Amino acid sequence: MSEYNQEKLTQDVLAAFAGTPEPRLRELMTGLVKHIHAYAREVDLTPEEWLAGIKFLEAVGHISTERRPEFILLSDTLGLSMMVVSLAQARAGGTAKGATEATEATVEGPFYWPGAPEMPLGGDIGEGVPGEPTFYMGRVTDTEGQPLAGALLDVWSGDGHGKYDVQLAAEPVMKARGRFRTDAEGRYWFWSIRPAYYPIPDDGPVGDMMRATNRSIYRPGHIHMQVSAPGHVTLTTHIFVAGSEYIDQDAVFGKRDSLVVDFDRHPPGKAVDGREMKVPYYSASYDFRLAPARA
Numbered sequence: 114m115s116e117y118n119q120e121k122l123t124q125d126v127l128a129a130f131a132g133t134p135e136p137r138l139r140e141l142m143t144g145l146v147k148h149i150h151a152y153a154r155e156v157d158l159t160p161e162e163w164l165a166g167i168k169f170l171e172a173v174g175h176i177s178t179e180r181r182p183e184f185i186l187l188s189d190t191l192g193l194s195m196m197v198v199s200l201a202q203a204r205a206g207g208t209a210k211g212a213t214e215a216t217e218a219t220v221e222g223p224f225y226w227p228g229a230p231e232m233p234l235g236g237d238i239g240e241g242v243p244g245e246p247t248f249y250m251g252r253v254t255d256t257e258g259q260p261l262a263g264a265l266l267d268v269w270s271g272d273g274h275g276k277y278d279v280q281l282a283a284e285p286v287m288k289a290r291g292r293f294r295t296d297a298e299g300r301y302w303f304w305s306i307r308p309a310y311y312p313i314p315d316d317g318p319v320g321d322m323m324r325a326t327n328r329s330i331y332r333p334g335h336i337h338m339q340v341s342a343p344g345h346v347t348l349t350t351h352i353f354v355a356g357s358e359y360i361d362q363d364a365v366f367g368k369r370d371s372l373v374v375d376f377d378r379h380p381p382g383k384a385v386d387g388r389e390m391k392v393p394y395y396s397a398s399y400d401f402r403l404a405p406a407r408a
Contacts, residue, residue, distance in 0.1 A: 275311025
């Protein structure tokens, strides 16, 4: 096909979408067409390669389930999820003069499970979960440092072997998940385990892609937090374990230096909250800052 006809083809497809009534959908579709056509021309895409790509996406769809969303994993490993997160946080920005920036957001990942039980402060979501006991504590404030009472922290992580509950059985039971509300001073505290590094699921087409491109399939140890409060932008983020293996080569590009936290090791004895520990344990402290929601 001549250069002229390639350009005309792109313009014809764009013209076909020009009558899309909803402006944002029209913008999304025309942008998609422009970039996909430009990509095909840039790499001189062959019919065999195009068909292989189609079959790859088919395979992603076939393996996906409610508890194993392979398309999210694909988006994560391409860095697209983090790009969307970054754009969303920038869009919601607008820090007031004299205020600090909101805590950095990162990917939700494929293992979020809504409906975790709400627990009292000091509760332990690590009971019955393999791993080293860890006491988490900190505050939730706005970007001006004012405490946010009643802010909700929705917490989840893998176990000490790097496995999430949804990976352990066909009909999984919630483990290492819970929701906590801050006290009047915006403080939170709870027990769980020290999360371990782990491989992303690699038994599907995304795993095939990672091997074919000689990429690491590992994520550093981290615990997920979704933090929300009325009148503020909901934050989805992680706390990363300082010194964890793969801390500098996160397979889904979610690690941010500002989210890396020291997990201090303590001998058996009385913990900060008065709990008597018969084994060594860890503690981790982190303060979350939520941006004000725009009207």
